[in-house]
Amino acid sequence: MSLPHPTTDQISLPIVLAVLGDPTRLAIVRYLASKEGVPLNCSKFLDLASKTNLSYHLAKLREAGVTRSEAVGTSRLITLRRDDLDKRFPGLLDSVIAAADSDKDLPAVGVSEVEVSA
Amino acid sequence: MSLPHPTTDQISLPIVLAVLGDPTRLAIVRYLASKEGVPLNCSKFLDLASKTNLSYHLAKLREAGVTRSEAVGTSRLITLRRDDLDKRFPGLLDSVIAAADSDKDLPAVGVSEVEVSA
DNA sequence: TCCTTAGTTCAAAAGTTATTGAACAATTGG
DNA sequence: CCAATTGTTCAATAACTTTTGAACTAAGGA
Numbered sequence: 001m002s003l004p005h006p007t008t009d010q011i012s013l014p015i016v017l018a019v020l021g022d023p024t025r026l027a028i029v030r031y032l033a034s035k036e037g038v039p040l041n042c043s044k045f046l047d048l049a050s051k052t053n054l055s056y057h058l059a060k061l062r063e064a065g066v067t068r069s070e071a072v073g074t075s076r077l078i079t080l081r082r083d084d085l086d087k088r089f090p091g092l093l094d095s096v097i098a099a100a101d102s103d104k105d106l107p108a109v110g111v112s113e114v115e116v117s118a
Numbered sequence: 119m120s121l122p123h124p125t126t127d128q129i130s131l132p133i134v135l136a137v138l139g140d141p142t143r144l145a146i147v148r149y150l151a152s153k154e155g156v157p158l159n160c161s162k163f164l165d166l167a168s169k170t171n172l173s174y175h176l177a178k179l180r181e182a183g184v185t186r187s188e189a190v191g192t193s194r195l196i197t198l199r200r201d202d203l204d205k206r207f208p209g210l211l212d213s214v215i216a217a218a219d220s221d222k223d224l225p226a227v228g229v230s231e232v233e234v235s236a
Numbered sequence: 237t238c239c240t241t242a243g244t245t246c247a248a249a250a251g252t253t254a255t256t257g258a259a260c261a262a263t264t265g266g
Numbered sequence: 267c268c269a270a271t272t273g274t275t276c277a278a279t280a281a282c283t284t285t286t287g288a289a290c291t292a293a294g295g296a
Contacts, residue, residue, distance in 0.1 A: 013218055021134075056285080073292090075241090170273090191262090
């Protein structure tokens, strides 16, 4: 941990909803959820927005308490604060992610990626 | 029905989240949920905002597909589109309402009301 | 040490949303 | 018909949010 994060009980519902109500941030959260446990760095999300803009969106997610950013070397490792969100707002994250997964119009990370098969 | 409403499959997740990410609108939805089945008119929400401003917020909720507004005489009867939302985003509305109910900092309808007992 | 990589910060511009008051429309009761 | 009630619309403004590029910092490798 390095940057300011709200504590679990400081996480606010309207702020979380507003933060998730942006397609770019929803795509980030969805991707983090799909790689749960694996801390990702910002470069993973470069197909969603510019580096500067990503920095802005990732800061919003962090400040809302949705993600945790840890400085490691020159990278930031980003993880979903699933436990904290589940404790504070039971069921919310799961239903948002399920809804996002079912929405074909949403931007997504790595959609234009080449699938590497064995 | 009288005013433009999206069909169930036109309801968009980021739009719903953004619309719910406003304390006034969250309070409206919460109150509608607590009076489920009872269509309410706008005047019920006058302690949340001015008449003009309510008109704006209620239009946002309607356009997002969260509520239904029916013109009856000079009133609008407003209901939650629970079935449609549950179909489109299972579990989402319930978890948002449960989270809102547990948040003591959120504005609410009728909080300063006198309780009329028998 | 110098260069590269990873990401931030800052200020400006662009775009969007919220809030207001005054004027309007439609329905209903007297 | 007249007045009251219920809510909308419009234009203005205020307040935020998003996006951008240029300049920056900090760590790590050659």
